[in-house]
Amino acid sequence: MARAESGLNGQGPLQYKADWPKAQERWTAFWEQSATDRPLLDIRAPTGRRLPPLPTPERWETKYLDPDYVERQWAATLEQTYFGADAVPTPEFLMGGYALGCDDRVNFVETTVWHPRMITRMTPPVNWHPGPSDPWRARLDRVIERLLEAAQGKFLVGYTGQVPLNDLLMLLRGTDEFLMELIERPEDCVRCLEEALPRWVENKEHLRDVVDRRQYGHVYGYPGLWAREYILATQSDMSCMISPALFERWVLRELDLLSERYPKMWYHLDGPGAIKHLDALLGRPYIRCIQYVSGSGQAPNGPAWMDLYRRVQRAGRCLEMSAPREHFEFLVRRLRPEGLLIRTNARTPAEAEELADRARSWAGSHAGEGAP
Numbered sequence: 246m247a248r249a250e251s252g253l254n255g256q257g258p259l260q261y262k263a264d265w266p267k268a269q270e271r272w273t274a275f276w277e278q279s280a281t282d283r284p285l286l287d288i289r290a291p292t293g294r295r296l297p298p299l300p301t302p303e304r305w306e307t308k309y310l311d312p313d314y315v316e317r318q319w320a321a322t323l324e325q326t327y328f329g330a331d332a333v334p335t336p337e338f339l340m341g342g343y344a345l346g347c348d349d350r351v352n353f354v355e356t357t358v359w360h361p362r363m364i365t366r367m368t369p370p371v372n373w374h375p376g377p378s379d380p381w382r383a384r385l386d387r388v389i390e391r392l393l394e395a396a397q398g399k400f401l402v403g404y405t406g407q408v409p410l411n412d413l414l415m416l417l418r419g420t421d422e423f424l425m426e427l428i429e430r431p432e433d434c435v436r437c438l439e440e441a442l443p444r445w446v447e448n449k450e451h452l453r454d455v456v457d458r459r460q461y462g463h464v465y466g467y468p469g470l471w472a473r474e475y476i477l478a479t480q481s482d483m484s485c486m487i488s489p490a491l492f493e494r495w496v497l498r499e500l501d502l503l504s505e506r507y508p509k510m511w512y513h514l515d516g517p518g519a520i521k522h523l524d525a526l527l528g529r530p531y532i533r534c535i536q537y538v539s540g541s542g543q544a545p546n547g548p549a550w551m552d553l554y555r556r557v558q559r560a561g562r563c564l565e566m567s568a569p570r571e572h573f574e575f576l577v578r579r580l581r582p583e584g585l586l587i588r589t590n591a592r593t594p595a596e597a598e599e600l601a602d603r604a605r606s607w608a609g610s611h612a613g614e615g616a617p
Contacts, residue, residue: 278584286330309341329597338467339405346375403466477507485518516540534563547572
């Protein structure tokens with residue numbers, strides 16, 4: 246995508262991240278896996294500023310798709326968050342994107358946006374209709390444009406969009422029904438994926454262009470990613486429920502097709518049930534970064550998952566994780582700092598900067614060692 250970069254927001258210091266140009270250098274080194282004095286770090290802390298809570302909207306749809314309300318939510322988050330170390334100064338993911346291409350049965354609730362069941366059988370054509378005539382697109386565009394106006398010189402706006410197609414088709418069909426069809430008639434499911442993929446890409450490219458016309462670099466609000474060169478952020482939450490054989494046929498088919506347009510990808514590996522697919526992912530050269538989330542009820546990122554981390558690093562890929570503060574030093578010491586991103590929280594801005602500073606002396610000091 247050709248664009249003029251002069252004057253785009255995010256090239257210089259920002260109100261909520263005065264050292265943003267320096268952080269950009271570290272983000273570039275991260276993606277290149279260049280030698281640095283410490284890992285890339287996202288350390289956030291409360292600023293201590295207390296603001297009155299926003300009023301509860303009459304309809305939850307307002308929380309996700311009303312420009313005034315979303316702008317106020319973002320302003321409150323920015324005022325109350327210290328973006329320490331190399332954290333990208335963008336508040337959160339715009340979950341209103343989950344409505345894209347769906348009908349008026351989308352269910353907005355306080356904590357999420359539920360997809361409606363729109364597919365009665367996994368045979369093309371797929372009943373999912375994003376595009377210029379989608380009313381949800383027009384509403385989401387207005388939210389993004391409002392945030393881009395407010396962001397000038399202050400913060401960054403991350404991409405939004407629909408969930409990856411491998412997850413989306415399951416949600417639109419219904420989990421149980423979809424899994425049975427994937428087992429019994431995988432060829433029909435793959436045909437649906439291939440038929441819908443151009444619409445998914447067009448939808449993504451439209452939303453990406455809305456942001457890229459006015460902002461320098463490439464930003465994802467979740468989990469807070471920045472790159473000079475475009476990286477596709479993707480995942481497969483449903484993969485924990487399928488075998489490696491079906492993963493190859495279903496999820497990797499999608500990723501292989503996407504790689505023809507997006508040669509670099511960041512992948513969210515969600516929970517122990519997805520680990521069985523790690524080797525297959527590492528076998529694809531376009532997978533440049535693995536983010537591991539251990540999941541509810543599991544040990545948090547830290548000593549329990551060292552074997553997984555080392556598998557990723559030995560494969561020459563970037564590695565990302567969020568870890569509790571008590572495991573932060575352990576991970577900084579025992580993992581190779583090149584291509585490593587660790588996210589954690591601090592109690593105060595001063596503590597956030599102290600952790601980042603101390604990480605320089607800890608970085609890789611015990612690389613190769615396991616748990617104590």
